[in-house]
Amino acid sequence: MKKALILLGCPESPSQTPLAVYAAYQLKKKGFEVTIAGTPSAMKLMEISDPEEHYLTFKIDIDSCLGDLDQGSYDLLLGFAHKDAAVSYFVTFYHILQVPSIAMVFEKDPQLLEEFEKQVEESTGAKIVSARAYHNPTPLRVKLDRAIEEMVI
């Protein structure tokens, strides 16, 4: 079974948790075994959103995951890049794994959004799903559906 890693950033942005649950659902439907890596606080939000662990099957602390990561440990990386630190984490995971990747870039400030997009674009070959978003995950969900369809056969 192919393996996907969903990389969560700081859970401060309200769109991250629903989009992560949704992405896990879509990737499971496509036949992936999905692991979610995040901080304890990001993971707590996931656990409460998915109490029967339909989508949160495999979970791992983000720093433990990074420490043990090797090239090709997963077949697909999907990461949230919605803060400066999240962009750095995504780029780092991308460079270690070297697998097809999707970056979910979102911010309410258009200048920051552009900067995060530019950093991901210049540092990786990841497919970028981006939108000016904060509370409303719908624009990103629509674009994520397209990206998954394009990348996952």
Place this chain on the structure above:
Amino acid sequence: MSFCLETYLQQSDDYQILLSRAGFKDCAKIIQENASEIVFIKPGEKILGARIIGIPPIPIGINEEKGTIIIPYTKPCYGTAAVELPVELEEIEKIKAVATS
């Protein structure tokens, strides 16, 4: 037992934080301004047993006379810090060996 950078930073007081809760770019600039020698490494390269997080090329500052290095240190909710900490000469050699330039 392997070295744990996070534990070290929690339990030691011989390091200096040059910038904290900042963006990676600002930390990269501070590192380059405060070191006598700069080398660049790939994201995820291990220094002191910890993977270094950032946007390539990642600068690592080396002050060989002081016996210190300056590294970017990123946490998901706190951004990036530039931290100067003492290291053995052997560690500096290891960093130079994995440097891209």
